[in-house]
Amino acid sequence: MLVFPNAKLNLGLHITERRPDGFHTLETAMVPLPWCDALEVLPSTAETSLALTGRPIPGDPATNLCIRAYELLKADFPEVPAVQMHLHKVVPIGAGLGGGSGDAAFALKALNTVLDLGLTDDQLEAYARRLGSDCAFFVRNQPALALGRGDELTPLPLPQLAGTACKVIYPNLHISTAEAYAGVKPKAPAHDLRTALSGPIETWRHTVVNDFEASLAPRYPLLDELKQQLYAAGAAYASLSGSGSAVFGLWPGQPLPPSMALTGDFLVWDGQL
Ligand SMILES: C[C@@](CO)(OP(=O)(O)O)[C@H](O)COP(=O)(O)OP(=O)(O)OC[C@H]1O[C@@H](n2ccc(N)nc2=O)[C@H](O)[C@@H]1O
Ligand SMILES: Nc1ncnc2c1ncn2[C@@H]1O[C@H](COP(=O)(O)OP(=O)(O)O)[C@@H](O)[C@H]1O
DSSP: OEEOOEEEEEEEEEEEEEOTTSOEEEEEEEEEEEEEOEEEEEEESSOOEEEEEESOOOSOGGGOHHHHHHHHHHHHOTTSOEEEEEEEEOSOSSSSSOHHHHHHHHHHHHHHHHTTOOOOHHHHHHHHHTTOTTTTHHHHOSOEEEETTTTEEEEOOOGGGTTOEEEEEEOSOOOOHHHHHHTOOOOOOSSOHHHHHTSOHHHHHHHOOBTHHHHHTTTOHHHHHHHHHHHHTTOSEEEEOTTSSOEEEEETTOSSOOOOOOOSSOEEEEEEO
């Protein structure tokens, strides 16, 4: 079975509390971004394996989230056969785009089908949560308000986003999520996120805030420079995604974003949400 794990964007991100378990309580909206990896999952008579091609993934391949997804299911379903997986990595890593989290959830979904486990979406979300805070979002993979650790999901229809032109700029900086959280001082949000997102995209600039922007700004001034360049190119809304380092802009009512002359080592994705 061949699946295409997509990325996500965060629209607003409020970090409200540091929890005793070291995690943070947040509120954010997550939407699918159709920038995709490719993942093939086949049953195998040999040992379970994962072939990796494309963008290099830091860390031991044995701890790759696709292998961890298989091991999690194997622990509860010891009779399942081995699998042969191939991940072709496209989505940048350490970008705030949830690339690894998407692979984890799509691996669970593909394994559920290939191994005929009959798990429901609720059960798949429970497994996904054990692999990472962001992973559960990719099970249903639809716009959602995420609370708690980022894994308490409520569908959040955002009709004004459908077909919106989007540009994502990855400035080749790998920002670790844990390090980004460590630099944030939790606080009460200035605006209610659900109310802010119910307005036209043009109003979001003043109301939809990602708290990581302020804490990362002193160390990575480039992130705000890129955001200002997106606004100068006519974006109705621009923001950092998640804990960075990807920055995105939205152009509602346009089929594609404008081209931008960027000087530096950037990876750019242009498309529609
Ligand atoms: C910031 C967000 C926003 O969507 O996305 P990314 O920027 O990573 O894409 C997420 O909260 C990232 O979720 P995820 O990448 O799954 O994080 P996890 O693997 O669960 O945790 C990695 C580390 O981040 C910190 N962490 C994560 C989630 C959370 N609610 N509070 C935290 O403090 C912890 O230090 C944890 O050890
Ligand atoms: N399949 C995978 N793709 C990407 N990263 C993975 C994968 N499996 C494990 N990881 C680990 O997860 C870390 C970052 O995950 P990712 O979700 O891409 O971060 P972010 O959402 O912040 O961009 C990497 O440093 C890597 O070690």
